[in-house]
Amino acid sequence: MSGLSKSRIQYHRQCPRRLWLHTYRPQLAEIDPAMQMRFDIGNQIGEAARTFYPDGVLIDAPSAAQQLAETKRVLSGAPRPIFEATFETDGVLVRADLLLPDAVGYRMVEVKSATEVKPNYLDDAAIQAWVARKAGIPVTRVEVAIIDKSFTYRGDGNYDGLLKHVDVTVATHSFESQIPGWVNAARDTLASKEPLIDTGDQCEKPNRCPFFHSCAPKRVPGSKAYYPVEILPWADELAIDLRIEGYDDMREVPAFRLKNPLHQRIQRVCTSGRYELSPEAQEQIQHLAYPRYYIDFETANPAVPVWANTRPYQQIPFQWSCHIETRNGTIEHKAFLALGTDDPRRAFAESLVDVLGQTGPILVYNAGTERSHIRHLALCFPDLAPALNAAADRIVDLLPIARAHYYHPDMHGSWKIKDVLPTIAPELAYGDLEVRNGVQAQHVFAELMNPDLPDARRTSLRESLLSYCERDTLAMVRLAHFFECGAAQNPSTHIVEL
């Protein structure tokens, strides 16, 4: 009768195949950096929540049976807060993040790292409360604790107000009658063969499924799965309609079904197998003055604020990379990476002002991020504001140029720099780097923030971060050159006037 838990029931509700794979083929799961980050943040918030109840006791015995026994023992004593209290009923095991005694029973609290109560949190809380009540616990109130994004940390170690408790007792009541049905359905699935369910919307909701790489059709060049209609950007409903109409492959879609010029170009490129670069890209880069500055930032957004006067999840820039190109063709690289031991913003802003000089375009890829960070730093440091605001005014965004004028069949509907770069400079792809994306960079910086990190490890992590950010700005240099050379110098270019 054992084998189910709150998480497993929820996996089944997301997709029966997910529960089946989790149970019988767990080795197929791929935990990507974003998923790992989500787990880590969840643990961090869970630990932070416990600090508010210094008289609480943590149930951390090594096995479920011992956790159940330990919970029973603690409950038999004087009422006190319990962390990870463990209960089982009808073969369903749950652990409550917080169990807080009140006058007549216990408040049961699910702690979440989000800033709002999501629908699946109510299901989670309902399952916890259902099991606990059936195990004989007088649950008087069910709550979800979420992060209050208006909380500002003052740097004094006081986190009162970080979490906001939302009473969901009534909302969860309405689910409790459905839970036996959820449990039985999950058991039926586990007693059957692997359910053959195609990938779809459910793979991302409420969270990305770790079996996606295993379930999704493999992208083999030339195959239908290589150009699915879902690669069309900003066209979820159109893709659904096209599937219903029987079109799986972009190359099969009749021209009259695609009204958006961007979609039309994607279809042309998928069909021809050759990229398109329109002459306007060349014109827009050629008129840019020198020196040209190519910059990129990395940021951290701790769920639990670390530095004074910051809020939960506030983006804090900690690293920049800058390639500087002069008219005579020289390219110089400069970089800044915070130590990680204190608030990085002032040193980041000062060094950035120094490197960017007074004149010359500042090229970025997706300007919203860099521009908003520079403007925010200007608000934080009024003495640097004139220089920072002047820098923000010099920003030139390569993303809209790429989106409007370039597409390659291997971009699969994405103009992210990491999808564009392999199509113009495959030797610069990120595969040889230890840090390959922004989420990993955040992870590494979080490790650098540990003051007790051994020197050798610190040096190695810093080198990884510096190499990664440098690659991002070098990619921009290559992209700008690619556009600037245009058709004449890119002989394989297939130009279509748009």
Ligand code: SF4
């Ligand atoms: S990837 Fe999608 S189809 Fe496959 S198990 Fe996960 S949710 Fe189900």
